[in-house]
Structures are given as C-alpha cells and as structure tokens.
Amino acid sequence: MDERTLRQVDRTLSAGTWLIVAGAVVFSVLTVTPLVRGVTPAGWEWTAPILPVVVDAAVVIVVRLDAALARVGGRAGGWPVLLRWMTGLMTLGLNTAGSALTGDMVGVAVHAVAPLLLIVSSEASLAYRRALADALTAREAREQAARAAREQAAREREQRERADREALADREERRERERREHEARLAREEREHAAALAREQRETAREQERLRLEHADREREREHRAREQAEQARAQAAREREAEQARERARKEAAARAARDQAARRRAALLTAEPATEKQPEPTARETVAAAYEADLTIRQAAELCGWSVGWVTARYAEHRQQEVRV
Structure with missing residues (x-):
C-alpha cells in the first residue's frame, strides 16, 4: 500500500470517527438533558445541558488527542485510557439511566447503542491509527534503507569507475608507448617497401603498356568484325523487307483482282x-x-x-x- 492510499485511509477513518462522535454527542445531549433537568433544583433547570456537554467535551478531547498521538506513534500512558473509558462509561450511564429507572429494558438497549458505538469506535480508531502509523514508519524505514542501499551502490559504482578510469589511463599509456614503437618500426619497413615497390611499379608499368597495346589491337579487330556483321545484318534485313513488301503487294493485287472479278460476276448475274x-x-x-x-x-x-x-x-x-x- 503506497503513502497516498494510507493518507486516504487515514482521512476516511477520521471522517467516520468524527461523524460517530458528533452523532453520539448530539444524541447524548438530547437524551441526558431531560434526565438532569428532572433531578435539578427548581430555578436551575437551565443548567441541565451543561453536564452532557462537559462529558461529551471530554470524549472529544480524548478522541482528538489519541488521533494526534497515534499519527506520530506516541503513547501517553494509562491516564488517557482511564479518561477514555471513564467518559465512555459516564456517557453510557447517563444515556441509559432514564430508561433503567423506569424499568424499560428496550429503552436501555436503544439508548446504549450510541455510547457503546462511541466507546468501541474510539478504541478501534485508535488501534487503526496506530496500525497506520506503524505501516508508515515501516514504509519510511524501508525507503530509508533503500536510499542507503542506493547511496552505497552509487559509492561503490563511483569507486569502480575511478578504478576503471585509472586502469584505462594505464592501458592508454601502454598502448601509446607501443604505438610509437610500432610506428617507428613501420616507418623503417615502409621505406624498405617503398624502394621495392618502386621497382615493381616500373616493371608493372612496362607490362601494362604491352598488355594495353595488345588489347587495343584486339579491340580494333573486334570492332572491325562487328561492323562487318552489322552491315551484313542490315543488308539481310533490307532484303527480307523488300521480299515481304513484294509478297504484300502481290497479296493485295490478287485480292483486288478477286474482288473485281467477284463484283463483275455479281453485276453480270444481276443484269442477266x-x-x-x-x-x-x-x-x-x-x-x-x-x-x-x-x-x-x-x-x-x-x-x-x-x-x-x-x-x-x-x-x-x-x-x-x-x-x-x-x-
């Protein structure tokens, strides 16, 4: 459960507890005031609401202080417990006294609901708040431990990175020294190789020139044969086109003669x-x-x-x- 959920649960618990306390106080004032007025001397009836208000004020103080202490995980000893139960029992006695004196057990049961609910909800809310406070404390302890572990891991990682950088610097220095030695060796080899390469290039150039001349001769011969073949192909194509045109003219003339002959025969048949x-x-x-x-x-x-x-x-x-x- 995350901190946001815990805060929502705490607000819900506070709202429910104070709703029960408010209902119980109002019910107690309305129930106890007629009882106190009945045992108050004449002329002092107006003081009847003071007693239930004082008792309920003590209940409100206990609930409020218990909630504040529970949030910070504190405990006030036995006196708050005594005050909480004493005010609860007083509220229970005052609310049920009127019905008990008349022997109305149903009324006693009905008027005992609000005080008993107030007593039990006060104890339950206190237990809930302590449990929520313990949960928040445990969560904060876990987060602190996680932060400490992350910080330790970061320090160890930094130490490893520092060691890696130092090792890398050593390797770079060694590679640089080896590189300079290698370059000096390569320079000597390159000078030796350049002399040999120059000789080979001169020989290669002479050989390439000879091959180029031979290739040029072969190319000229090949182009000459290609021109002859192209001329022969063009002549053959021209002869074939002329033969095809002659055949086409012959077909057209034969078709024309056949058409004329057919038309003549048709006209002769029609006229005769x-x-x-x-x-x-x-x-x-x-x-x-x-x-x-x-x-x-x-x-x-x-x-x-x-x-x-x-x-x-x-x-x-x-x-x-x-x-x-x-x-």
Missing part, C-alpha cells in the same frame, strides 16, 4: 437475270440498281430487274450521279 416478279430485298435491289447504272441501262430496265418502282429507282440513279459529281 430475268425481270423480277416481286420486289427484291432492299440491299439486293440497291446492288441491282448500281449495276444497271454502271451498265447504262435505263431507269425502267433497272426497275424491271429489281422489281421496285420507277420513282425509287430514279432516286437511286440521282444518288449515283451526285456521287460522281463529288468525285
């Missing part, structure tokens, strides 16, 4: 047919009229061949003449 006994379908009739127009037949002859009226054939002849004019 017997006069129609009934109207030809319109597409066939239009073909017949077109063939008659091209053969310079008269409108009446064309009408007899297709079976349509002279007026309709005249309109078709007019369409053919307009097409010739546009062309």
Whole structure:
C-alpha cells in the first residue's frame, strides 16, 4: 500500500470517527438533558445541558488527542485510557439511566447503542491509527534503507569507475608507448617497401603498356568484325523487307483482282437475270440498281430487274450521279 492510499485511509477513518462522535454527542445531549433537568433544583433547570456537554467535551478531547498521538506513534500512558473509558462509561450511564429507572429494558438497549458505538469506535480508531502509523514508519524505514542501499551502490559504482578510469589511463599509456614503437618500426619497413615497390611499379608499368597495346589491337579487330556483321545484318534485313513488301503487294493485287472479278460476276448475274416478279430485298435491289447504272441501262430496265418502282429507282440513279459529281 503506497503513502497516498494510507493518507486516504487515514482521512476516511477520521471522517467516520468524527461523524460517530458528533452523532453520539448530539444524541447524548438530547437524551441526558431531560434526565438532569428532572433531578435539578427548581430555578436551575437551565443548567441541565451543561453536564452532557462537559462529558461529551471530554470524549472529544480524548478522541482528538489519541488521533494526534497515534499519527506520530506516541503513547501517553494509562491516564488517557482511564479518561477514555471513564467518559465512555459516564456517557453510557447517563444515556441509559432514564430508561433503567423506569424499568424499560428496550429503552436501555436503544439508548446504549450510541455510547457503546462511541466507546468501541474510539478504541478501534485508535488501534487503526496506530496500525497506520506503524505501516508508515515501516514504509519510511524501508525507503530509508533503500536510499542507503542506493547511496552505497552509487559509492561503490563511483569507486569502480575511478578504478576503471585509472586502469584505462594505464592501458592508454601502454598502448601509446607501443604505438610509437610500432610506428617507428613501420616507418623503417615502409621505406624498405617503398624502394621495392618502386621497382615493381616500373616493371608493372612496362607490362601494362604491352598488355594495353595488345588489347587495343584486339579491340580494333573486334570492332572491325562487328561492323562487318552489322552491315551484313542490315543488308539481310533490307532484303527480307523488300521480299515481304513484294509478297504484300502481290497479296493485295490478287485480292483486288478477286474482288473485281467477284463484283463483275455479281453485276453480270444481276443484269442477266430475268425481270423480277416481286420486289427484291432492299440491299439486293440497291446492288441491282448500281449495276444497271454502271451498265447504262435505263431507269425502267433497272426497275424491271429489281422489281421496285420507277420513282425509287430514279432516286437511286440521282444518288449515283451526285456521287460522281463529288468525285
């Protein structure tokens, strides 16, 4: 349970305790005042509320001081216990006396509820507060121990880091000394290697020049063969295109001749047919009229061949003449 929850529990306990105390005080004043007024001399009845108020004030003081001591974990000895029980018993006696004197046991039980609840809640709240105080103390002790452990760990970590830094400094110094020695050795080796490398480079340069000349010769020969192959490929492609174009022209001419022959046969068939006994379908009739127009037949002859009226054939002849004019 964290500190926030403990504080909330403490506030809830305080609110409940003071609510019970307030209810018990009000109930006690209302119950005890008539009893005290009945045993007070004439003319002094107005002092009747003083006694229950004094007793309840003592209860409030005890509860308040017990709560304050419990929060800090203190104990006041036996006198607060005596005062707490004495005020509680006084409140119980005063609240139940009126009913007890009349022999009303139900009234005694009813009027004993508030005082008994006040006594028990006071003891329980005190125990609760002490338990909460112990819990807070234990929690603070754990937190203090955790802080001490963290501080100890931080000190140990700092010591380890200091030792690591010192060891690192020693290693760096040793590495630096070794590095200088290594650089001096490398410098000697590099000078020796530079002389050998210069000789090798001269020999390599001569060899590379020879290889470059040979490679250039091979490249020129390869480019020459590639140009010859490209020219041969272009010539072959040109021949193939010409052959394909020739075949395409032949196919088109054959198709045109076939179309002309078919159209001629169709016109001849239409023109040599017997006069129609009934109207030809319109597409066939239009073909017949077109063939008659091209053969310079008269409108009446064309009408007899297709079976349509002279007026309709005249309109078709007019369409053919307009097409010739546009062309």
